[in-house]
Amino acid sequence: MGHFIRIFGVGCVAISIAVSASVVANAAGTETVIHNFSTTANGKNPRTGPVIDASTGAFYGVAAGGTNGQGLVYQILPPKAGQSKWTYTVIYNNPANADPLTTAYNYIYASKNVIYVVGGTAVFSLTPPQSGTGDWTPTVLHAFSRWNDGKQPEGPLAMDSHGALYGTTVYGGTGCQKYTGCGTVYELAPPMTQGQPWSFSVLYHFPGGAAGEKPLDGVIFDKQGNLYGSAAFDFPSGKSLIFKLTPPSGAGEWTESVLYHFYPTSTCYSGGPLAIDANGALYGGFSAFASLGYGCNDTEDEYAFQLAPSQADPNVWVRTKMRVFSNSNLPGGFNLKSPLTVDSSGNVYGATQLGGTPGGGTAFVLKPRPGVPGKWNYGALFDFLNGGTGGANTTGDVPNGGLVFDPAGALYGTTQTGGNGNHGVVFQLTP
Helix, strand or coil: CCCCCCCCCCCCEEEEEECCCEEEECCCCEEEEECCCCCCCEEEEECCCCEEEECCEEEEEEEEEECCCCCCCEEEECCCCCCCEEEEEEECCCCCCCCCHHHHHCCEEEECEEEEEEEEEEEEEEEEECCCCCEEEEEEEEEECCCCCCEEEEEEEEECCCCCCCEEEEEECCCCCCCCCCCCCEEEEECCCCCCCEEEEEEEEECCHHCCCCCCCCCCCCCCCEEEEEEECCCCCCEEEEEECCCCCCCCEEEEEEEEEEECCCCEEEEEEEEEECCCCCEEECHHHCCCCHCCCCCCEEEEEEEEEECCCCCCCEEEEEEEEECCCCCCCCCCCCCCEEECCCCCCCCCEEECCCECCCCEEEEECCCCCCEEEEEEEEEEEEEEEEEECCCCCCEEECCCCCCCEEEEEEECCCCCCCEEEEEEEEE
């Protein structure tokens, strides 16, 4: 199988800024802004939330702008002992001739001081300079041919215990007769010898129809090594499904099981990456404003859901609406596009892009209701301000990347706009 290699330039300039934090309290939580995106060259309007490298405690993310206008990757280091300032650094400026890193589909993954980036036509890694300062070095792990191996990689990456990466492409593959292909799930395995190429393989070709096509939002693992994700079906109606992929006992493709079809008679879509809890239940957001952009004719078209095996029959998965998000169901916001996060106690955290008391979106938690299976209590964590520039909006506006935990239990996220320069912020949220 032939494919082209796209060369990434390394002529980027690392910029370090010590960030003074601003603190705002409302609802049930306290927000600390740890970075204001302020200029095009230094990054603006982040489209996805930060990720944390558990081995180092550093945060990483993707933002628009950069010295070439094609997007950048940034690093944020927590304050040193006895200090209060966070350090923001641009570690990679995307070259002028590369695919832009400026959309909601450019996810990254961080592990052991290496960053893995999903680009428009490739997956590449970023490694720090040996000197400790300066530009990070990009290495293309796989450039997609746009045919059998997949086209248009999107969504977050998952990593297994051996360091292999798993992701999805929206198009390509050989699983259906459509000209563009119906999408794939792929694996990138690290080499046995450092410096050698990574091994690429397609685990599953989507066949289209009721079995799904165009997976947008990556995959996640359960404890048994199965993969889960969402895909469209009956495209372009906007309907969607949740799938499970089981690895083969030997060689060959993985086996797909469709766990749930959403609204077979309407035009709704489940958008955003899934989350999984310790018991294997899945969580996600369902929105008329999801990433395919199609409308939805259901009256409760925005909600957080749980999908779990039935107690009566573990082969039947049951969807439970945890909470509806709409203007008519206040308090809270709406436009639930962000991924959800589950903690070790089964509490589910997320953010809405609009609504709340000031109107700039909300951060929330859904806690299982004691003694009442299938019911959750809603709690507001923080309400973001709506609009305003030049210091008028200190909280940020439109939280768009979900929430992540650090080891101490604090939550972190980004807003697409707002902040001192109206280019978005990175925030810490203490419940």
